[in-house]
Amino acid sequence: MKILVCITHVPDTTSKIQFTDNNTKFDKNGVQFIIGPYDDYALARAVELKEQLGASLTVLNVGEAETEPTLRKALAIGADDAIRVNAFPKDSLFVANQIAAIAKEQNYDLILMGRESIDFNGGMVHGMVGELLNMPSISPVMKLDIDGDTVKMAREIEGGKEYLEAKLPLIAGCQEPIAEWKIPNMRGIMSARTKPLNVVEPKDDNTATAVVEFKLPPAKGAVKLVDKDNVEELVRLLKNDAKVL
Amino acid sequence: MSILVYIEHAEGAVKKSSLEAVSYGKALSDKLGGGDVVAVALGTIAEGELSKAGTAGASKVLHVNDDKLTAGIIQAHAEAVAQVYMKVGANTLVLAKSSLGDAVAARLAVKLNAGLVSNVVDLPDTSSGYQVKRSIYTGKAFAETTVSTEHKILAVKKNAVDLKTDGAEAAVETIDLSISDASFATNITLTDKATGDILLPEADIVVSGGRGLKGPENWGMIEGLAKELGAATGCSKPVSDIGWRPHHEHVGQTGVKVAPTLYVAVGISGAIQHLAGVNSSKYIVVINKDPEAPFFKAADYGIVGDAFEVLPKLTEAIKAIK
Numbered sequence: 001m002k003i004l005v006c007i008t009h010v011p012d013t014t015s016k017i018q019f020t021d022n023n024t025k026f027d028k029n030g031v032q033f034i035i036g037p038y039d040d041y042a043l044a045r046a047v048e049l050k051e052q053l054g055a056s057l058t059v060l061n062v063g064e065a066e067t068e069p070t071l072r073k074a075l076a077i078g079a080d081d082a083i084r085v086n087a088f089p090k091d092s093l094f095v096a097n098q099i100a101a102i103a104k105e106q107n108y109d110l111i112l113m114g115r116e117s118i119d120f121n122g123g124m125v126h127g128m129v130g131e132l133l134n135m136p137s138i139s140p141v142m143k144l145d146i147d148g149d150t151v152k153m154a155r156e157i158e159g160g161k162e163y164l165e166a167k168l169p170l171i172a173g174c175q176e177p178i179a180e181w182k183i184p185n186m187r188g189i190m191s192a193r194t195k196p197l198n199v200v201e202p203k204d205d206n207t208a209t210a211v212v213e214f215k216l217p218p219a220k221g222a223v224k225l226v227d228k229d230n231v232e233e234l235v236r237l238l239k240n241d242a243k244v245l
Numbered sequence: 246m247s248i249l250v251y252i253e254h255a256e257g258a259v260k261k262s263s264l265e266a267v268s269y270g271k272a273l274s275d276k277l278g279g280g281d282v283v284a285v286a287l288g289t290i291a292e293g294e295l296s297k298a299g300t301a302g303a304s305k306v307l308h309v310n311d312d313k314l315t316a317g318i319i320q321a322h323a324e325a326v327a328q329v330y331m332k333v334g335a336n337t338l339v340l341a342k343s344s345l346g347d348a349v350a351a352r353l354a355v356k357l358n359a360g361l362v363s364n365v366v367d368l369p370d371t372s373s374g375y376q377v378k379r380s381i382y383t384g385k386a387f388a389e390t391t392v393s394t395e396h397k398i399l400a401v402k403k404n405a406v407d408l409k410t411d412g413a414e415a416a417v418e419t420i421d422l423s424i425s426d427a428s429f430a431t432n433i434t435l436t437d438k439a440t441g442d443i444l445l446p447e448a449d450i451v452v453s454g455g456r457g458l459k460g461p462e463n464w465g466m467i468e469g470l471a472k473e474l475g476a477a478t479g480c481s482k483p484v485s486d487i488g489w490r491p492h493h494e495h496v497g498q499t500g501v502k503v504a505p506t507l508y509v510a511v512g513i514s515g516a517i518q519h520l521a522g523v524n525s526s527k528y529i530v531v532i533n534k535d536p537e538a539p540f541f542k543a544a545d546y547g548i549v550g551d552a553f554e555v556l557p558k559l560t561e562a563i564k565a566i567k
Contacts, residue, residue, distance in 0.1 A: 208394045233549065
């Protein structure tokens with residue numbers, strides 16, 4: 001059994017979002033980068049499955065050299081080896097093509113990733129990889145168990161969830177509460193230093209979209225406070241000023 | 246060229262977000278100088294209900310009336326929509342961003358060789374090329390994105406355009422497709438869904454509660470206010486983590502992202518991860534007993550006070566104006 005987990009290297013969720021170079025680049029100044037929170041759930045579940053099934057676990061990122069500490073952290077959490085596709089992740093299609101090219105060579109049984117990256121929020125890569133490899137792609141998955149070659153999952157839908165089953169191989173975009181995030185221990189951190197991290201060049205340069213300019217939303221005005229003993233005033237403001245009632 | 250809109254339905258009705266996608270398709274068609282806006286619905290649903298897509302702007306509705314497609318099997322839906330897209334001779338597919346829509350759109354992008362833009366918040370600028378504004382960083386920024394492919398897929402965020410309601414009812418045409426068995430390889434065994442409630446991602450008004458409510462037994466106050474407002478209910482991450490409320494009500498960075506016209510937050514301090522899920526709201530009301538709660542900085546209106554004291558009064562005050 002071979003498991004691949006694809007991770008993104010994204011700004012911490014508390015980061016202040018700013019842009020530079022005439023609003024064409026993300027401002028990394030003072031920003032801490034992390035494993036995408038959804039990818040972290042996928043990784044945590046993969047580590048559990050690896051222990052339970054005796055599987056091998058590879059972690060992959062499409063990114064430039066700066067993402068290697070993020071890959072090392074994934075190794076410390078429990079992946080056996082890592083692959084970095086040495087390229088800026090230009091768009092979803094570009095990333096999906098890189099993952100599919102590697103998966104075609106490696107024949108993974110299960111490919112997990114987060115439901116979406118928290119920078120671009122596209123949530124498209126798992127579906128694209130699924131289509132490129134002609135495999136089922138299921139997202140957002142909040143529970144995933146393997147029984148022989150059958151994968152039993154729960155997928156979140158608006159207002160609830162649906163339970164589904166499919167055969168391996170498949171691809172899932174994951175979210176909580178599929179597993180609890182794992183914090184690397186000292187042994188993991190030490191062993192991660194010597195685990196293989198293979199750098200490969202991109203196989204394909206196709207893209208379909210490009211960002212030409214970033215924009216920030218207009219700043220919010222000051223809050224209008226209403227006295228707690230005068231809730232009628234709040235209702236009046238909502239009705240007459242905001243016109244939402 | 247025509248625009249195809251993939252519409253979803255639940256409990257026998259076309260989803261409101263899908264009708265918004267139809268209105269987006271119509272506005273896009275008008276902007277590009279006309280052309281058909283064709284909606285496609287999959288699975289069992291009454292034709293009378295489908296004809297309502299016309300009021301939102303569709304000129305025609307194609308109905309693939311195959312009960313195997315009623316459940317949202319991702320691969321089967323992608324294959325069906327791809328076939329209809331070819332039949333119609335469309336050059337753009339529009340759909341509402343949703344749990345199923347996202348999953349289907351990604352596969353279609355590869356099938357149709359189409360550039361896909363998700364979280365679209367406005368009509369494209371076609372003055373030179375094709376540029377679409379989309380929401381990124383969980384609503385904290387936007388990216389003007391160019392699409393270089395001939396075929397395009399736009400997954401539209403709530404409130405990208407106004408819902409049109411003055412169109413004529415559309416003719417519904419039933420079509421048959423042949424979907425490969427392989428596309429039905431995923432088997433949905435059970436669906437566990439709250440029925441009758443207003444769906445959180447679609448709601449125009451959302452009332453959310455946090456740990457300030459002190460326990461699940463006090464949720465009646467949230468539900469009472471929501472009922473008066475015709476609102477959906479949500480909660481903060483800690484509340485869903487400790488099991489007071491189900492995960493599908495968790496609003497925030499790793500939960501549901503909402504974009505209502507009014508968001509009312511009660512007893513939620515306003516961690517940055519929660520704000521990320523609500524920052525597309527038009528108006529935000531915060532009720533919190535802590536005047537230093539960070540949520541007040543993101544709010545339009547606020548009341549500093551105890552939820553247990555303020556909520557019943559507010560519910561009564563809203564009842565009074567009806």
